[in-house]
Amino acid sequence: MIDELAEIDAIETERYELFELPGYKFHFHRRDFIKAFGAGIIFIVPLSRALAQQRGQGESGRGSGREQVPDDIGAWIHIDEDGGVTVFTGKVEMGQNIRTSLAQAVAEELHVPISTVHLTMGDTDLTPFDMGTFGSRTTPTMAPQLRKAAAAAREVLIDLAAQQLGVAAGSVKIVDARFVNHDKSKSLSLAEVAKGRKLVKVIPENIATTQPKDWTIAGTSVTKVDARDFVTGKHQYTSDLTREGMLYGKVVRPATFNSTLVTSDTKAAEAMPGVKVVHDGNFIGVVAPDQQTAGRAASAIAVDWKSPGQPSTAELFDILRKPTTERRGGGEGGPGAARPQGSIAEGLAAADKKLEQTYTVAYIAHAPLEPRAAVAEWNGDKLTVWTGTQRPFGVRTELAEAFHLSEDKVRVIVPDTGSGYGGKHTGECAIEAARLARAAAKPVKLVWTREEEFTWAYFRPAGVIDIKSGVRNDGTITAWEFHNYNSGASGIQIKYDIPNSDIQFHPANSPLRQGSYRGLAATANHFARETHIDELAHALNLDPLAFRLKNIKDERMRAVLEAAARVFGWGQTKPVNGRGVGIACGFEKNGYLATCAEIAIDKPLGKDADKSASKVRIVRVVEAFDCGAVVNPVHLKNQIEGAITMAIGGALFESIQFENGKILNPKFSGYRVPRFIDIPTIEVVLVDRKDIPSAGAGETPIVGLAPAVGNAIFNATGVRLRSLPLAPKGVTPNAKS
Amino acid sequence: MGRVTTLNVNGKKLTIDVDSSTSLLSVLRNDLKLTGSKYGCGEGQCGACTVLLDGQATRSCITQVGRAAGKAITTIEGLEKDGRLHPLQEAFIKADAMQCAYCTSGMIMSGAALLSKNPRPNKDEIITGMNGNICRCGTYQRIIDAIAIASAQEVSK
Numbered sequence: 029m030i031d032e033l034a035e036i037d038a039i040e041t042e043r044y045e046l047f048e049l050p051g052y053k054f055h056f057h058r059r060d061f062i063k064a065f066g067a068g069i070i071f072i073v074p075l076s077r078a079l080a081q082q083r084g085q086g087e088s089g090r091g092s093g094r095e096q097v098p099d100d101i102g103a104w105i106h107i108d109e110d111g112g113v114t115v116f117t118g119k120v121e122m123g124q125n126i127r128t129s130l131a132q133a134v135a136e137e138l139h140v141p142i143s144t145v146h147l148t149m150g151d152t153d154l155t156p157f158d159m160g161t162f163g164s165r166t167t168p169t170m171a172p173q174l175r176k177a178a179a180a181a182r183e184v185l186i187d188l189a190a191q192q193l194g195v196a197a198g199s200v201k202i203v204d205a206r207f208v209n210h211d212k213s214k215s216l217s218l219a220e221v222a223k224g225r226k227l228v229k230v231i232p233e234n235i236a237t238t239q240p241k242d243w244t245i246a247g248t249s250v251t252k253v254d255a256r257d258f259v260t261g262k263h264q265y266t267s268d269l270t271r272e273g274m275l276y277g278k279v280v281r282p283a284t285f286n287s288t289l290v291t292s293d294t295k296a297a298e299a300m301p302g303v304k305v306v307h308d309g310n311f312i313g314v315v316a317p318d319q320q321t322a323g324r325a326a327s328a329i330a331v332d333w334k335s336p337g338q339p340s341t342a343e344l345f346d347i348l349r350k351p352t353t354e355r356r357g358g359g360e361g362g363p364g365a366a367r368p369q370g371s372i373a374e375g376l377a378a379a380d381k382k383l384e385q386t387y388t389v390a391y392i393a394h395a396p397l398e399p400r401a402a403v404a405e406w407n408g409d410k411l412t413v414w415t416g417t418q419r420p421f422g423v424r425t426e427l428a429e430a431f432h433l434s435e436d437k438v439r440v441i442v443p444d445t446g447s448g449y450g451g452k453h454t455g456e457c458a459i460e461a462a463r464l465a466r467a468a469a470k471p472v473k474l475v476w477t478r479e480e481e482f483t484w485a486y487f488r489p490a491g492v493i494d495i496k497s498g499v500r501n502d503g504t505i506t507a508w509e510f511h512n513y514n515s516g517a518s519g520i521q522i523k524y525d526i527p528n529s530d531i532q533f534h535p536a537n538s539p540l541r542q543g544s545y546r547g548l549a550a551t552a553n554h555f556a557r558e559t560h561i562d563e564l565a566h567a568l569n570l571d572p573l574a575f576r577l578k579n580i581k582d583e584r585m586r587a588v589l590e591a592a593a594r595v596f597g598w599g600q601t602k603p604v605n606g607r608g609v610g611i612a613c614g615f616e617k618n619g620y621l622a623t624c625a626e627i628a629i630d631k632p633l634g635k636d637a638d639k640s641a642s643k644v645r646i647v648r649v650v651e652a653f654d655c656g657a658v659v660n661p662v663h664l665k666n667q668i669e670g671a672i673t674m675a676i677g678g679a680l681f682e683s684i685q686f687e688n689g690k691i692l693n694p695k696f697s698g699y700r701v702p703r704f705i706d707i708p709t710i711e712v713v714l715v716d717r718k719d720i721p722s723a724g725a726g727e728t729p730i731v732g733l734a735p736a737v738g739n740a741i742f743n744a745t746g747v748r749l750r751s752l753p754l755a756p757k758g759v760t761p762n763a764k765s
Numbered sequence: 766m767g768r769v770t771t772l773n774v775n776g777k778k779l780t781i782d783v784d785s786s787t788s789l790l791s792v793l794r795n796d797l798k799l800t801g802s803k804y805g806c807g808e809g810q811c812g813a814c815t816v817l818l819d820g821q822a823t824r825s826c827i828t829q830v831g832r833a834a835g836k837a838i839t840t841i842e843g844l845e846k847d848g849r850l851h852p853l854q855e856a857f858i859k860a861d862a863m864q865c866a867y868c869t870s871g872m873i874m875s876g877a878a879l880l881s882k883n884p885r886p887n888k889d890e891i892i893t894g895m896n897g898n899i900c901r902c903g904t905y906q907r908i909i910d911a912i913a914i915a916s917a918q919e920v921s922k
Contacts, residue, residue, distance in 0.1 A: 742789065
């Protein structure tokens with residue numbers, strides 16, 4: 029078993045993801061827990077790092093109850109007097125199905141049906157501090173902590189049940205959610221054991237959890253826990269909430285970024301019944317009794333904005349090449365930072381062939397189907413905001429700073445959210461709603477329009493990548509020099525065994541607001557790397573799969589490559605005319621993948637057929653993925669299929685166009701996202717490694733599609749495409765092919 | 766501008782008083798508190814707001830409420846009958862045809878309209894019929910499976 033803590037530390041932080049460290053820590057008292065959650069039994073789960081510090085102090089779950097309550101708490105579990113199990117975690121659910129997978133982990137260890145386990149998530153007053161739900165961290169960090177907590181809880185409960193039954197602890201087992209003695213003559217329910225208790229227990233570290241090979245609830249395809257609420261429309265997203273006396277808000281936006289408000293005329297708006305205009309510095313917005321009036325009032329406000337001249341799409345890559353400060357390898361100099369290996373000059377001198385190429389990726393938008401939304405309510409100086417965010421505690425800090433409050437005066441509650449993909453880390457909408465609500469002295473709901481979401485959120489960073497490489501005629505790569513400008517350091521490290529390498533990331537001054545995105549720069553870095561590898565294979569006239577295997581020793585990487593190739597039938601048949609196949613592989617966040625794609629070039633019909641570009645259609649994708657022990661096969665497959673589908677947009681046609689501070693395509697009619705018609709046959713091959721701790725899987729499966737498709741387009745047409753999106757307007761095949 | 770004072774929603778006559786130019790989606794969500802239909806784009810491009818008007822799949826975000834007056838409006842809240850889910854709702858659960866599920870209401874309404882017109886659609890017919898609905902999480906393949914499951918159930922009845 030790999031040391032779990034070492035694994036966590038080995039993962040580099042990503043500059044676009046970790047905005048800040050926790051501002052402060054709670055100090056908990058036992059009585060606070062009982063006061064907050066009522067009678068029953070509460071199990072406190074220290075953070076892994078806290079566990080590490082406490083190692084060897086001889087803590088025990090069956091101790092006297094005088095253990096220190098740790099400052100760093102990861103989660104807590106409450107067993108109420110009715111036998112209900114509630115897990116409190118600061119993580120949030122936005123479609124990745126952790127509400128289900130975490131409940132599976134707890135149910136497994138407690139030996140209770142999953143239906144008795146409920147999760148309270150992402151509520152800053154009820155759940156312990158959590159940095160945020162990003163970086164595929166829930167499965168590798170939160171799930172093991174909850175497992176340990178539940179396992180420890182089970183042992184404590186068995187002791188309590190034994191005392192209550194008047195039998196020896198060793199003779200009590202949990203069978204069908206009941207505590208029974210050796211001959212099953214006596215039994216108690218969970219409710220009967222919890223009844224009348226006021227216990228707070230800190231879970232010990234030295235507790236064994238069930239090994240993946242013995243899982244019975246985890247490791248199975250449990251249905252999404254609250255699926256019925258979603259298929260009936262009952263689930264309340266933030267934008268569905270209503271509060272007593274609630275008003276509707278609307279913000280007046282300038283036409284371009286970085287604008288300053290010079291003058292405004294609000295008379296017409298203020299004359300409308302029930303409308304209040306809120307003007308505070310550069311912020312101007314309205315509240316009204318209904319959504320239509322809010323919209324009309326906002327439109328009636330005339331504002332004179334002053335804005336500077338700003339860059340446009342055409343200049344983007346030149347701007348990004350002007351680095352701000354030099355950094356090497358792992359982003360913020362985190363633990364994954366790489367030192368150059370060997371000498372690029374020597375590696376190139378030893379090469380038979382050299383290749384130097386540049387690759388680019390565009391800004392793209394997350395476009396979560398639920399746009400940013402918030403409901404804000406003030407009670408005296410206490411502010412409560414419901415909002416869909418991946419960082420409830422981060423948004424609490426933003427709100428506290430914006431309104432000069434201490435953080436205990438702010439509560440952020442995150443209803444299960446209409447997706448994020450890394451795009452909902454920030455609290456703009458929450459702050460705007462809170463500002464309007466304070467002025468109105470009433471609760472206010474603010475829902476961003478699709479155009480606002482496209483314009484005023486933030487984008488996946490654009491980037492430029494330069495690669496210089498050398499390779500011997502026998503297929504050995506001798507040199508690898510890699511420079512990423514702006515897009516980020518995720519997935520920048522290589523699994524190819526190359527003696528001479530220099531891999532660098534260079535931050536730049538991004539002309540647009542940018543931030544996290546599913547997989548972050550791993551998509552850009554894999555696209556550049558795996559396209560370049562394909563170019564090298566082609567230059568040597570080697571099979572792209574064989575070329576990769578020749579340069580990779582890592583057995584997990586080889587295993588996914590071989591698995592994907594086998595299912596795809598790589599090399600078995602030659603693609604028919606107008607079709608092409610491509611392959612790519614990758615590694616990020618402890619997940620390994622290999623992707624094979626088959627594409628078709630659909631020649632246009634009609635009289636201008638010869639002059640028009642051909643459409644690229646992805647016919648078939650096979651992706652093999654290894655993220656350690658599989659927790660929920662159906663949800664894992666769903667995540668991988670979803671990542672592949674989302675990747676089609678960035679690979680083929682998604683791109684934000686901007687000019688002088690304006691987004692030119694801030695609508696679904698101008699920004700094409702993948703639809704039913706774009707979906708290939710997707711086959712997912714799960715490489716279930718029960719001997720390896722589970723890694724998260726929401727992100728990494730996105731990185732292989734773009735290079736596999738680009739390589740397949742080359743295979744079909746002889747045209748090498750080095751910019752994402754590859755074919756927003758189709759592709760014009762080379763004359764010879 | 767005229768007013769709309771009654772709507773026939775999910776088999777019930779409901780009293781309202783709204784300007785006839787107001788969007789049907791806004792009336793459903795804000796006046797009638799039927800929040801299962803979602804706002805996704807406001808331009809009829811994503812399908813999250815889909816409801817049935819006399820059985821026809823309709824984008825409620827770009828439909829004025831005046832045009833829905835007098836018609837039978839069915840929303841996601843109206844599919845369940847006597848505590849029993851519509852076969853397509855069951856099929857969505859069975860096929861795990863959702864992630865964040867914000868598109869799910871609109872998908873199910875569009876799918877239900879498709880099945881009522883064409884009880885046994887083939888894959889191409891499903892793709893064509895559903896192409897106006899966006900699932901940003903990318904569960905399209907599973908939605909196709911769910912519609913096929915519900916279709917087979919209906920036929921076997």
